[in-house]
Amino acid sequence: MHMKMISLRALLGLALALSMTVPASAVDKVTVLYDAFGNSEKLKKDWGFAVLVEHSGKKILFDTGNNAEIFAGNVKAMGVDLSKLDAVVVSHRHGDHTSGISYLLKANPNVKIYVPAEAFGLFGSTLPKGFYKSVESLPKQMRYFSGAASEGFSSGSPWQGANFVPIDSRTEIAPGVFLIPTVSKVPGTLELRELSLAIDTPQGLMLVVGCAHPGIEEILNAASAVNAHVHILFGGLHLVKTPDPEIERLAAALHDKWKLDRIAPGHCTGEPAFAKLKEVFGDSYLYAGLGSVVEIP
Numbered sequence: 001m002h003m004k005m006i007s008l009r010a011l012l013g014l015a016l017a018l019s020m021t022v023p024a025s026a027v028d029k030v031t032v033l034y035d036a037f038g039n040s041e042k043l044k045k046d047w048g049f050a051v052l053v054e055h056s057g058k059k060i061l062f063d064t065g066n067n068a069e070i071f072a073g074n075v076k077a078m079g080v081d082l083s084k085l086d087a088v089v090v091s092h093r094h095g096d097h098t099s100g101i102s103y104l105l106k107a108n109p110n111v112k113i114y115v116p117a118e119a120f121g122l123f124g125s126t127l128p129k130g131f132y133k134s135v136e137s138l139p140k141q142m143r144y145f146s147g148a149a150s151e152g153f154s155s156g157s158p159w160q161g162a163n164f165v166p167i168d169s170r171t172e173i174a175p176g177v178f179l180i181p182t183v184s185k186v187p188g189t190l191e192l193r194e195l196s197l198a199i200d201t202p203q204g205l206m207l208v209v210g211c212a213h214p215g216i217e218e219i220l221n222a223a224s225a226v227n228a229h230v231h232i233l234f235g236g237l238h239l240v241k242t243p244d245p246e247i248e249r250l251a252a253a254l255h256d257k258w259k260l261d262r263i264a265p266g267h268c269t270g271e272p273a274f275a276k277l278k279e280v281f282g283d284s285y286l287y288a289g290l291g292s293v294v295e296i297p
Contacts, residue, residue, distance in 0.1 A: 027054075027295050027296070027297060028053075028054060028055045028056070028199070028201065028206060028295070028296040028297075029053075029054050029293055029294060029295045029296060030051050030052070030053050030054075030206075030208070030234055030264070030288070030293075030294045030296070031051060031052040031054075031078060031080070031292070031293045031294075032050075032051050032266065032288055032289065032290050032291060032292045032293075032294075033050040033051060033052060033065070033071070033074050033075055033078060033080065033290075034046065034048050034049055034050035034051075034063070034064075034065035034066070034070070034071055034074060034100070034290065035048070035049060035266050035267055035288075035289060035290040036048070036267070036290075037266075037289045037290065038289030038290025038291050038292065039289060039291070040289075040290055040291030042077045042291075043073075043074045043077055043078070043290050043291045044070050044073055044074060045290055046065065046066050046067055046070050047066055047096055048063075048065040048066030048067070048070075048071075048096035048097065048099070048267070049063045049065065049091075049096065049097055049210055049211075049235065049236055049266065049267040049268075050062070050063045050064050050065040050071060050074075050097075050100060051063070051208065051234065051235075052080055053197065053199070053206075053208060055176075055177065055199050055206070056175075056176075058086040058087075058174055058177070059084060059085050059086050060085070060086060060087050060088070060089060060177070060197065061082065061085050061087075061088045061089070061104070062088075062089045062091065062197055062208050062210070062235075063089070063090060063091055063097040063098075063100075063210050064088075064090065064097065064098060064099065064100030064101050064103075064104055065096070065097070065099060065100040066095060066096040066097075066099050066100075067099055067100070068099055068100050068101075068102045068103040069103075071099070071100030071103055071104075072100070072103040074290070075103075078291070081107075082104055082107035082108050082111075083107055083108050085108055085111050086174070087111070087112050087113075087114065087173060087174075088104065088111055088112065088113040088114065089113075089114045089179065089195055089197050090113060090114070090115045090116075090123070090195070091116075091194050091195050091196065091209065091210025091211065092116060092192060092193065092194040092195070092210055092211065092213065093116070093118070093121050093122045093123070093192075093193075094211070097210050097211070098122060101113070101159050101162065102158075102159065105159060105161075105162055109161070109162075110163055111163060112163050112165055113162055113163055113164050113165065114165050114167050114171075114173065114179055114195065115164050115165065115166055115167065115195070116166070116167060116168075116181060116193035116194060116195050117166035117167055117168035117181075117193065118166070118193055119155065120155050121155075121193075122157060122158060122159075123157055123159075123162075123164045123166065124154060124155055124156060124157035124160075124164060125154070125155050125166060126152055126153070126154050126155075127152055127153055127154070127155060128152045129149075129151050129152045131152070132144060134147075167179050167181055167195055168181055168193075169181065170222070170225060170226070176199060176200040176201070177197070177198075177199050177200075178197075178198040178199070178200070178223075178226050179195050179196070179197060179198075180195065180196040180197075180198050180219065180222050180223050180226070181193060181194070181195055181222075182194055182196070182214040182218055182219050182222050183214060184213040184214040184215075185214065185215075185218075186213060186214065186215065189213040189214075192213050192214075194209075194210060194211065194212070194213050194214055194219075195210075196208065196209045196210070196212075196219050196222075196223065197209075198223045198226050198227075200226055200227050201231060201296070203231040203261065203296075204227055204229035204230055204231035204232075204261065205223060205226060205227045205229065205230045205231060205232075206231060206232050206234070206296055207219075207220075207223055207230050207232070207233050207234065208234045208235050209233070209234070209235035209236060209237070210235060210236060210267075211235075211236045211237075211238045211267065211268050212235070212236060212237045212238050213238055216233075216237050216250070216254070217250075217253065217258070220258055229259065229261075230258065230259075230260045230261070231260075231261045231262065231296070232260070232261060232262040232263070232264060232286070232296055233254070233260055233262070233263045233264065233265075234264045234265075234266070234288060234294075235264075235265070235266055235267060236265070236266055236267030236268040236269055237250075237265055237268070237269040237270075237273060238268045238269070239268070239269055239270040239272070239273040240268050240269075240270035241270070242270065242272075242273070244272060244276075247270075247272055247273050247276050248276060250273075251273070251276045251277050251279075251280040251281075252280060254277075254280075255280050255281060260281075260284075261284060262281070262284045262285075262286055263277055263281050263284065263285055263286065264285075264286040264287070264288035264294055265277055265288065266288045266289070
C-alpha cells in the first residue's frame with residue numbers, strides 16, 4: 001500500500017512537472033496586424049490587410065498591408081517575429097495587400113510565399129516556349145529576340161529572389177491547411193485571381209479571405225470541396241460600395257444559407273456591412289479590428 005501511494009505521488013508529480021514545462025495544446029488564433037479600424041493606441045491604422053494565422057503550432061502570415069513601414073511598425077508593436085513564419089499567403093496582387101513584402105523579405109528572405117498564378121503578375125512567372133507566334137518572313141530587326149527560338153522566359157517581379165510559389169488549383173500546404181484559388185468575374189476586377197486560406201478543423205472551416213473580389217459566395221462554394229461547413233469567416237468582403245439591399249441579402253445568405261457559425265469581417269467589408277452583419281449574427285459576430293487577437297477554441 002505504501003509503495004502504491006509513492007507511485008501515485010510520483011505520477012502526480014510527473015504530471016505536474018509536465019504541465020509546467022510543456023505548453024498546453026495550441027489554440028488556433030488570428031492576430032490582425034493591418035487594417036483601417038481598431039482600438040489599439042500603439043498601432044497605426046491604414047487601408048490594407050494583414051493577419052497572422054496560428055494553427056496547430058504553425059504560423060502563417062496572410063497578406064502584408066499597404067505600406068512597408070506601417071506594416072513593420074505594427075508587426076514590432078505586436079511582438080510578432082516574422083523569422084518564425086512557416087509560410088506566407090498573398091491573396092492577390094493589389095498594393096494594399098502586397099506592399100509589406102519588402103519588409104517581410106528583410107526579416108525572412110527565404111520564406112515560402114504562396115501567390116496566385118498569373119502570367120504577368122507582380123510575383124513573376126515563367127512564360128513557356130510558344131508564348132507568341134513567329135513570322136519567319138519578317139526581317140531580323142522586327143522579330144522577337146532577333147528571330148532566335150525562345151525556350152521560354154521569365155516575367156519580372158519587384159521582389160526578385162523571393163520564394164514565390166504560384167497556385168492555380170486547390171492545394172494542401174500542410175495537413176488540413178488548404179489554399180483555395182478563385183477568379184473574379186466582377187466588372188472592375190475581371191479575371192483578378194485571388195487565394196483564400198481554408199483550415200479544416202473539427203468544428204468546420206476557418207476561412208480567411210483578403211478582399212473576396214470574386215464574391216464571398218463564390219469562394220464559399222469553392223471552399224466547400226474541403227468542408228461544406230464554415231465555423232468562422234475572417235477578412236474583407238469587398239462591400240464598401242455595395243447597395244444596401246444586396247448587403248441585406250448577402251448577410252442573410254451567410255447566416256441562413258451558408259450557416260456560418262461565426263463571422264469576423266474586416267478591411268474592405270465596409271461600415272454598412274459591418275452594421276448589418278452585426279445585426280444578423282448578433283453574438284456570433286466577432287470584432288476583428290487592428291490589434292485584435294481572436295482565439296478559435
